[in-house]
Amino acid sequence: MSKPNSTPSAVSAAERDASAAGPAAAAPRPSITDLFLAFAGVSLSGFGGVLAWARRMLVENKRWMTAREFNNLLALCQFLPGPNIVNLCAVFGVRMRGIPGALACLLGLLGPSVVLMIAAGVLYRRFGTLPELHGVLSGLAAAAAGMIIATALKMAEPLIRFRLGPQHAVALATFLTVGVLRLSLPLVLLVVVPVSIGFAWLRSYEK
Amino acid sequence: MRNDADTLTALFLQFAILSFFAVGGGGSAVPEMHRQTVEIAQWLTDRQFSELFAIAQAAPGPNIMFVALLGHFIAGVPGAVVATVAMCGPSCVLAYAVSQVVERFRAARWRIAIQAGLVPVTIGLLTASALIIARAADHDWGGFAITAGTFAFVYWTSLSPLLAFAVAALLGLSGFA
Numbered sequence: 001m002s003k004p005n006s007t008p009s010a011v012s013a014a015e016r017d018a019s020a021a022g023p024a025a026a027a028p029r030p031s032i033t034d035l036f037l038a039f040a041g042v043s044l045s046g047f048g049g050v051l052a053w054a055r056r057m058l059v060e061n062k063r064w065m066t067a068r069e070f071n072n073l074l075a076l077c078q079f080l081p082g083p084n085i086v087n088l089c090a091v092f093g094v095r096m097r098g099i100p101g102a103l104a105c106l107l108g109l110l111g112p113s114v115v116l117m118i119a120a121g122v123l124y125r126r127f128g129t130l131p132e133l134h135g136v137l138s139g140l141a142a143a144a145a146g147m148i149i150a151t152a153l154k155m156a157e158p159l160i161r162f163r164l165g166p167q168h169a170v171a172l173a174t175f176l177t178v179g180v181l182r183l184s185l186p187l188v189l190l191v192v193v194p195v196s197i198g199f200a201w202l203r204s205y206e207k
Numbered sequence: 208m209r210n211d212a213d214t215l216t217a218l219f220l221q222f223a224i225l226s227f228f229a230v231g232g233g234g235s236a237v238p239e240m241h242r243q244t245v246e247i248a249q250w251l252t253d254r255q256f257s258e259l260f261a262i263a264q265a266a267p268g269p270n271i272m273f274v275a276l277l278g279h280f281i282a283g284v285p286g287a288v289v290a291t292v293a294m295c296g297p298s299c300v301l302a303y304a305v306s307q308v309v310e311r312f313r314a315a316r317w318r319i320a321i322q323a324g325l326v327p328v329t330i331g332l333l334t335a336s337a338l339i340i341a342r343a344a345d346h347d348w349g350g351f352a353i354t355a356g357t358f359a360f361v362y363w364t365s366l367s368p369l370l371a372f373a374v375a376a377l378l379g380l381s382g383f384a
Contacts, residue, residue, distance in 0.1 A: 043268050050269045072313070076306055079322050082226050082298020083233040083271035090299035091306045106299070110291055113268030114275045118287050120262055121279035128258065132380060139353055139379020140261035141254075141344035143372050146357025147264065148234065148340055152333035153362060159330060167327040174331025178238045179338045182246065185239035186228050189328070193230070197324030204320055 030064060032097055032104045038062060039089060039108030050085050050109070058092070065092070086110070166199040214282050215289050217248070222274060222293035227301065231329030233271035233294070237336035240277065250281045257343035265372045271295070349383040 030038070042053045051074075058065045065073070077087040086109065093105030127133050159167055170192060177188045221243045229236040237260070244250045251259075259280060263273035271294060278290025312318045345351050357371040 073306070076309060077302055078231065079309075079318075079325070080298065080302050080305055081229050081231075082302065083229065083269060083295060085269050086233075086271060086295045087298055087302035090295075091302050094303050102299070102303070106295065109269065110272070110275075110295065113266075113272040114287055114291055116266060116268060117263065117272050117275035118279050118284055120266060121259075121276050121287065124259065124262065124276075124280070128255075135379040135382055136376045137258040137261065137379065138344070138346075138350060139375040139377070139383065140265055140372060141257040141340065142350040142353035142379075143357040143375035144257070144261040144264045145337060145341035145344045146354040146359075147361050147368050147371070148237075148333065149337040149354070150358045150361035151234070152330060152337050153358075155326070155333060156330045159327060170324075171327040171331040171334070174328050175334045175338075178332060179335025182238075182242055184242070185236070185332075186224060189228050189230065192328055192331075193324065196328055197321050200324035201317070201320040203323070204316055 030062070030096055032100055035093060035096060035101055036104040036108040039105045040112055041108075043109050043112045054085060054088070054109075064096070167196070170196040170199070211282075214250075215285055218278060218282060218286060219289050219293045222278075222290050223297050226294050226297040229294075229298070230325050230332060233269075233273075234336055235329055235332035236294075237273075238332065238339055240274070241339050244277065244281065251277075253343040255280065257340050260340055261344070261372075265369065265376075349378070353378060353383070 038057055039054075042050060042057050055070055059067050059070050073088055073091060074084070077084045077091070080087060086106070089105045089109045090102045093102035095101075097104070128137065156171070159171060162168075174188065174192050177183045177192075178185055222240075225236045225239055225243075228239065241253075241256055245253055245256050256277075259276045260273055263276050264270065266272070272291070274290040274294045275287040278286035278288070280286075282289070309318065341354055345354055353375045357368070357375060360366070360371040361368050
């Protein structure tokens with residue numbers, strides 16, 4: 001669910017790239033059908049996270065956005081809660097064709113995947129307990145755990161390089177309260193997020 | 208499977224709230240999804256949760272589509288649709304509203320502080336997700352070995368994680384995990 005390329009740590013890199021973005025010829029504004037079909041294509045080709053595929057389609061193939069516009073919008077969506085790529089797709093759709101445009105983009109991005117997930121869910125319910133599949137699923141689940149640990153560590157890299165400070169305490173407190181003590185996420189965030197932003201605010205004066 | 212109105216309503220409310228609390232992306236919501244669906248509602252077991260999570264990771268499409276698979280397991284086709292709409296709808300509306308305003312403040316100190324402040328929270332939440340999935344998935348040394356191997360593969364190479372998933376599936380099939 002969280003691939004390295006869809007994490008906030010990518011923001012600074014994305015913002016740095018923005019200045020290097022060359023001017024792209026603006027393409028004509030896409031129709032509702034264009035939007036739906038383009039995002040449906042992204043949805044089905046998006047093995048291992050969709051973000052890279054969406055960028056390729058929007059910036060390189062269709063030229064509906066410049067690299068700079070894409071990076072700015074991505075940075076905004078990483079800053080906001082919720083699935084980044086879904087937020088990006090919705091805001092892009094609104095800018096192109098208003099609310100119907102947003103719905104067309106979302107339906108394209110999510111529709112084929114929902115159908116695929118329902119098919120997978122039906123198969124899982126029917127065959128998930130077969131001994132052969134049981135082994136396969138155990139293997140996949142163990143791999144998923146490894147992948148998410150790698151993602152977390154990649155994100156934590158900039159933090160590791162800092163000397164020990166409030167950021168480390170915030171990350172550790174969030175991990176312990178949510179992961180170990182299993183407290184309610186909204187409750188934890190209502191405390192932790194303002195504290196963390198407060199520290200970041202103070203830090204911005206030190207520089 | 209229960210696709211009665213009460214379950215669907217509960218599912219919708221839980222995921223709609225989560226939509227606002229998934230700091231930094233969908234992965235941050237995994238611990239709370241687990242808490243709500245496995246620990247509190249007991250709609251599925253720990254093991255089923257981790258298996259569904261793994262299936263969604265290995266499938267094409269946005270990673271957040273795990274919610275569709277989870278919704279389907281809990282409440283059938285209506286569950287898949289309700290979970291997806293609830294998880295994606297509120298945050299999309301928020302993203303649209305904020306996108307109208309925030310572009311002007313790209314360089315503002317408060318905006319940079321908010322963004323910087325969210326990073327350690329996201330790291331904590333992803334680590335919690337990792338712990339929850341690993342605890343459910345790794346029951347034996349085979350499982351630990353696959354987790355460690357996948358971690359090393361994803362962390363130290365830039366090859367597609369799907370290669371690791373394919374190897375893990377084959378190892379699982381041969382009775383390794």
